[in-house]
Amino acid sequence: MWLWELCSGNVGEISSSVRTNVKGVAYANNRIWDTAEYTIPTQAVNSFFVMTNIIKTENQSKQECPEVNMFCDLSCFSTGIQTGRCVDYNVTFKTCEVEAWCPVQPMENPPEPAVLRSSEDFTVLIKNNINFPKFNCTELNIPQDFNNSCTYNKTTSPLCPIFRLGDIVQEANQKFSEMAVKGGIIAIRINWDCNLDSWFYDCSPKYSFNRLDDKETMPGLHFRYARYYKLPHGEEQRTLFKVYGIRFDVLVFGGKLDILIPKKSTTTLVLR
């Protein structure tokens, strides 16, 4: 049987906030990539995304054009947005014609090496606050003597809140250049390792990292988005992006059920 002890006071409702700032500029595919380009969406709660690879299809507009993989011989079933016509895709074969944003984005694999593989050198500053409203008290992961040119290192600089993306991925036992091709999800865990007996007096964050999407079965993270333009005569065009990238989920542990500890164990129950 387990006995449970509650820590000395009622800590009440606890909450955590995470803010991130990614820095770095890359030059690739004849284009400058800065924060406004490679973070999509521009902000999220407890999470940030950095684009690592891209397939771009420019100047799409509403037209009729051959689909990319609906091969045909003579005619096509006309359902939904198919016109029913079987047309030349290229000199070798024919595909069904569709009403679509044309030209249709080809069904190709993501480029290798990844277009934005140099995002490995980007850095992120993570600001994490833990709030105990009842005690009117806040813990922050920024050290008192914070040097804003530091870089996190597990051994030599374990409290620096600025992380090189390549280091994060390496600490999660992944290879950045590989992961950049199809994208993926990495967890950045912040574990507030606090001594409950003297709650606010020994409380510092420990960072750890692991990959969250499955590396073997269907790895990767991608989505499509578009930028819309209007031509001078009013017609709408768009540039379609198939974007691959790494989403970093910042998971904060330790502020919640640490108050409840089993007496016969060194186990710390940590719930998010």
Place this chain on the structure above:
Amino acid sequence: MWLWELCSGNVGEISSSVRTNVKGVAYANNRIWDTAEYTIPTQAVNSFFVMTNIIKTENQSKQECPEVNMFCDLSCFSTGIQTGRCVDYNVTFKTCEVEAWCPVQPMENPPEPAVLRSSEDFTVLIKNNINFPKFNCTELNIPQDFNNSCTYNKTTSPLCPIFRLGDIVQEANQKFSEMAVKGGIIAIRINWDCNLDSWFYDCSPKYSFNRLDDKETMPGLHFRYARYYKLPHGEEQRTLFKVYGIRFDVLVFGGKLDILIPKKSTTTLVLR
């Protein structure tokens, strides 16, 4: 009195990741709607949104024009962005003039039937990983013999991770055509029904669905967003969208307090 037992080992920190890919194309209102058009934002954590209805106001620019519901007789109080003038809204009545993105979007109800009601036939592939870093172990909701042309069915195909949106909404006891008009929120619950005694050996996901926004009082989910254009001489214009849609929140249960089980009960405490 309840006694509590901890499962045999300390499972440590557990985390879940969710990735979704929505597929489907619709033709409506003389426009082609593909993923890049109907998912806003293009990606979110543990959630995806599919547009089902829309009110579009094109070619707005900064001007002075009559408001849509501030009716007036002769003059208007000039506060904030009101010019103070009472002007013709149409041949029947007058409204206050405002400095605004003109023409102002009319205060009309969402179209019925919903513009994108055919999104009922879109499908979504949901990839969910559960991670036990301490055990260096990952569970994934993609079956070993995954057939990517399968569709989830409660009875005949309960492990297929591809869901037809119409089926999800029906399983939540809602009518898609009705819900599409004003939008709403649907929970997709993934319950990892694991046997704790042999933790990693009997662990498969169970799916269930329910509506989260209140159907009776103020149902629906909508927001406004705009696309910005510049005219050849540099003036800014925008197209304003009032977008209605269904947000699907993917809620993963089972990985967190299953470790703590009451001895005198078959109850499983499941926390998120």
Place this chain on the structure above:
Amino acid sequence: MWLWELCSGNVGEISSSVRTNVKGVAYANNRIWDTAEYTIPTQAVNSFFVMTNIIKTENQSKQECPEVNMFCDLSCFSTGIQTGRCVDYNVTFKTCEVEAWCPVQPMENPPEPAVLRSSEDFTVLIKNNINFPKFNCTELNIPQDFNNSCTYNKTTSPLCPIFRLGDIVQEANQKFSEMAVKGGIIAIRINWDCNLDSWFYDCSPKYSFNRLDDKETMPGLHFRYARYYKLPHGEEQRTLFKVYGIRFDVLVFGGKLDILIPKKSTTTLVLR
């Protein structure tokens, strides 16, 4: 030793949904700011963001131009996107030339007073549902006799779900005009204060507010985003925004571990 009691039934899985609608229009910097302008992203789960300050850099395009803070004398190291040339930044000093989105956004402080300080008067309607699927039961924070012209007041109108942003910030003991300059994060807590013995019969929301980002060390919340345009001859331009604002995180408490109560304490463990 603490004894624990479980409430009479197994409440099963509980979930909460939050929908928000921000209202208000401001006129500032010769521009009209409505919801589609100042909420970024246009929707989020359990959170909404209102822009309060902005630095805008118009008509950026890919060129070579002087950096803003890499001062130089004669030449520059050419790494990455530096051209290696040391050029005139202005009549006083020289900086390194870079290939960039030019003109480069200056490294200036956010405007004071904040451009959109009048967002203090915007209001937000918060709709929060709690769902107990097992009981097929939903609690909603909209009162039966809801008057949609009410405004929340701690004392006189504690159940009105419409909040003036300025009031929220004041209740969190912050000054709106100050916080608007650099932005920040405010928690809106909804505490479902339910009597467990008669679970569904005495259940009403209590609201409280506090600031989540650290006021002393590196306060604020900002990010960059861009709007893209194409010139008539096809060249791409963008307007870059450095956006400061307040993110309001809606935290719902009470539906989760209230089922577990310590016998010898008045403590209510409330987990999210």
